[in-house]
Amino acid sequence: MAGETQTVSEYIVHHLTNLTYGKLPAGYERYDGSIVADGGAWVMAHGGDEAAAMGFNAVHVDSMVWSLGLGIFFCWFFHRMAKRASTGVPTGALNAVEMIVGFIDKTVRDTFHGRNPMIAPLALTIFVWVFLMNLMDLVPVDLVPHTLALLGVEYQKIVPSTDPNITFGLSIGVLLLILYYSIKVKGFGFARELAMNPFNHWLLIPVNLFMEVVGLLAKPFSLALRLFGNMYAGEMIFILIAALFSAGVMWMVPAGLLQIGWAIFHILVITLQAFIFMVLTIVYLSMAHEDH
Amino acid sequence: MNINLTLIGQAIAFFGFVWFCMKFVWPPMVAAMAEREHKIAEGLAAADRANRDLEIAQEKALERLKEAKQEAAGIVEAANRRATQLIEEAKDTARLEADRVKAAAQAEIDQEANRAREQLRSQVAVLSLAGAEKILGASIDRQAHAQLVDQLAAEL
Numbered sequence: 001m002a003g004e005t006q007t008v009s010e011y012i013v014h015h016l017t018n019l020t021y022g023k024l025p026a027g028y029e030r031y032d033g034s035i036v037a038d039g040g041a042w043v044m045a046h047g048g049d050e051a052a053a054m055g056f057n058a059v060h061v062d063s064m065v066w067s068l069g070l071g072i073f074f075c076w077f078f079h080r081m082a083k084r085a086s087t088g089v090p091t092g093a094l095n096a097v098e099m100i101v102g103f104i105d106k107t108v109r110d111t112f113h114g115r116n117p118m119i120a121p122l123a124l125t126i127f128v129w130v131f132l133m134n135l136m137d138l139v140p141v142d143l144v145p146h147t148l149a150l151l152g153v154e155y156q157k158i159v160p161s162t163d164p165n166i167t168f169g170l171s172i173g174v175l176l177l178i179l180y181y182s183i184k185v186k187g188f189g190f191a192r193e194l195a196m197n198p199f200n201h202w203l204l205i206p207v208n209l210f211m212e213v214v215g216l217l218a219k220p221f222s223l224a225l226r227l228f229g230n231m232y233a234g235e236m237i238f239i240l241i242a243a244l245f246s247a248g249v250m251w252m253v254p255a256g257l258l259q260i261g262w263a264i265f266h267i268l269v270i271t272l273q274a275f276i277f278m279v280l281t282i283v284y285l286s287m288a289h290e291d292h
Numbered sequence: 293m294n295i296n297l298t299l300i301g302q303a304i305a306f307f308g309f310v311w312f313c314m315k316f317v318w319p320p321m322v323a324a325m326a327e328r329e330h331k332i333a334e335g336l337a338a339a340d341r342a343n344r345d346l347e348i349a350q351e352k353a354l355e356r357l358k359e360a361k362q363e364a365a366g367i368v369e370a371a372n373r374r375a376t377q378l379i380e381e382a383k384d385t386a387r388l389e390a391d392r393v394k395a396a397a398q399a400e401i402d403q404e405a406n407r408a409r410e411q412l413r414s415q416v417a418v419l420s421l422a423g424a425e426k427i428l429g430a431s432i433d434r435q436a437h438a439q440l441v442d443q444l445a446a447e448l
Binding site: 020022051052054055056057058059060063064067068071074075078079081082083085086087088090097098101102105117118120121122124125126129163164165166168169170172173176 | 299320321
């Protein structure tokens with residue numbers, strides 16, 4: 001809930017600010033009036049202005065910690081289940097994990113026509129990891145940030161996939177894989193594909209190159225922006241509903257109903273977004289493997 | 293909403309997790325699942341086979357039962373035949389034995405009767421002589437009338 005001294009817009013902005021650790025440029029005047037010394041200084045940003053001033057030399061600590069934590073949780077949990085998997089009767093959590101693995105395996109088989117042992121584990125990692133990151137959206141928006149605020153951590157965004165850095169980080173990984181496999185499978189053919197499509201004439205090579213490169217870059221962009229946009233919008237609505245609670249006692253019931261309704265709907269959204277990210281990654285890599 | 297080093301950190305983490313998953317999660321998982329699938333398929337096939345075997349065994353058992361029944365019927369019939377035969381034989385033997393016993397008894401009876409008759413005869417001679425003596429009041433010369441007495445005795 002918004003604190004007594006916070007306005008609604010301050011509340012929202014506070015919720016949308018990452019916990020940032022970065023290098024402030026020399027000569028920057030900090031929130032307390034001090035001036036950053038020559039050579040800059042690595043500090044925790046105090047507020048969005050300082051984070052913006054840090055530019056590229058900064059890390060969103062909260063996004064990074066939650067994202068890595070969830071990734072490590074995924075690896076630990078699935079690895080434990082993989083060790084437990086035997087030819088006997090699967091029980092409990094192993095059943096769920098095997099269901100996911102079976103589902104991914106089938107999806108990859110249906111979508112990816114080449115032969116590459118990396119695609120299925122890649123799809124599994126993307127699906128589960130993105131799903132877990134999205135899942136943080138269902139944690140009540142104030143629970144973790146407020147608790148951590150009491151412990152002295154100023155800002156906290158616990159949904160990594162509402163951070164474009166995270167989604168772009170993923171999609172850049174996918175782009176690198178696309179480039180790697182395109183070159184590995186097609187070799188020089190990849191360059192010809194970029195240069196001689198869609199107009200097969202040497203005079204039009206620059207036009208082709210421009211169109212194909214835009215097309216190529218559009219893939220990671222659409223991947224990252226789709227996930228980011230959906231999760232950011234969903235998170236925003238959760239924050240607005242949470243802000244509604246502070247509007248007065250009479251708003252409690254409608255806000256509660258909205259919260260439940262949106263949360264239920266969001267279960268679908270987070271799963272769907274994770275699935276879309278995974279399927280499109282498979283499709284893009286499948287295209288990278290196809291020689292025309 | 294700033295693009296910063298988080299981007300690169302995330303991309304590196306992405307490759308790390310994918311590598312880990314490819315190395316330590318996916319292969320054992322899929323291998324275990326495939327092996328189980330194989331095992332289940334084998335189990336089902338074995339069950340099918342067992343079912344077929346059972347059917348065949350049942351058919352065989354039925355056949356054997358029928359054979360056994362036929363055999364048993366044959367044995368019973370033979371036994372019956374043999375029994376009647378035995379009874380007939382026993383009857384014959386019994387009849388023969390009875391005849392023999394009867395004949396022996398008859399012979400004995402005849403013998404006894406003859407002996408009694410002889411005895412009677414010899415006593416009749418004495419009695420008749422005594423009677424005649426009494427009647428005649430005189431003794432009869434046994435020698436003289438021996439012939440007569442013998443004749444009389446023989447007539448008895």
